[in-house]
Amino acid sequence: MRKKIVAGNWKMNTLPVEGLALAKDVISSSAGVPNDVELVVIPPFTHLNEVSKLASGTRVAVGAQNCARWEKGAYTGEVSASMLKALGLKYVIVGHSERREYFGETNQHLFEKIVLAHKHDLIPIFCCGEKLQERESNTHFDVVKVQVEEALFKLDESSIKNVVIAYEPVWAIGTGKTATAEQAQEMHAYIRKLLADKYGNDVANSISILYGGSCKPSNAAEIFAKPDVDGGLIGGASLVASDFVAIAKSF
Numbered sequence: 001m002r003k004k005i006v007a008g009n010w011k012m013n014t015l016p017v018e019g020l021a022l023a024k025d026v027i028s029s030s031a032g033v034p035n036d037v038e039l040v041v042i043p044p045f046t047h048l049n050e051v052s053k054l055a056s057g058t059r060v061a062v063g064a065q066n067c068a069r070w071e072k073g074a075y076t077g078e079v080s081a082s083m084l085k086a087l088g089l090k091y092v093i094v095g096h097s098e099r100r101e102y103f104g105e106t107n108q109h110l111f112e113k114i115v116l117a118h119k120h121d122l123i124p125i126f127c128c129g130e131k132l133q134e135r136e137s138n139t140h141f142d143v144v145k146v147q148v149e150e151a152l153f154k155l156d157e158s159s160i161k162n163v164v165i166a167y168e169p170v171w172a173i174g175t176g177k178t179a180t181a182e183q184a185q186e187m188h189a190y191i192r193k194l195l196a197d198k199y200g201n202d203v204a205n206s207i208s209i210l211y212g213g214s215c216k217p218s219n220a221a222e223i224f225a226k227p228d229v230d231g232g233l234i235g236g237a238s239l240v241a242s243d244f245v246a247i248a249k250s251f
């Protein structure tokens with residue numbers, strides 16, 4: 001059965017010392033989280049070495065927010081998948097809508113990143129989701145279909161099984177406007193159907209699909225109760241350890 005995951009994307013927040021304190025808080029308060037829920041913290045690059053050492057041997061896994069689409073070389077400012085793996089990380093976010101929007105990342109770029117993440121034994125958390133205008137014009141299913149097909153469907157069966165998908169409607173990110181549990185379920189079921197049509201039911205049922213967008217302790221339980229929602233990718237609420245852990249306890 002697929003894994004339940006609650007991952008905290010800290011984005012460009014916290015100084016290293018603050019991030020270390022936050023990670024410590026998450027680790028020390030994680031005891032009541034059900035054993036079958038994996039907790040993941042995803043700090044900025046500058047914190048990863050220290051946070052990874054701190055989390056080593058605990059139940060909290062660590063991920064990065066991005067990786068380069070090149071293996072290595074003259075790409076000033078980039079961080080490679082192999083460097084992340086060398087720090088002991090397990091996950092890397094690929095294709096967050098903020099990366100698509102501000103850094104021009106395309107689905108082809110994201111495919112290249114996923115291939116490199118896999119090559120270096122990292123699990124990509126692939127983000128997809130429509131903008132407000134796309135939902136209002138009722139094209140949200142088409143938009144997500146293209147994102148999933150272009151970035152993921154060149155992967156073979158053994159590779160796709162090693163991808164986590166996060167559905168993050170852009171209109172719900174940082175806005176306080178959460179998708180309803182029904183809207184999340186509807187899109188998650190749609191994504192799983194796309195996967196089933198391409199790779200078969202067994203593969204589709206083995207892939208975790210997380211919801212992201214204004215997820216908080218007050219709404220997590222209702223969203224996580226839906227059959228195709230396997231957890232959350234949490235932004236703002238992951239910056240407060242008690243809120244993040246409370247979300248993970250909502251399962």
Ligand SMILES: O=C(CO)COP(=O)(O)O
Binds near residue numbers: 172
């Ligand atoms: O973008 C997100 C996680 O990657 C969601 O952010 P918020 O939880 O702050 O809406």
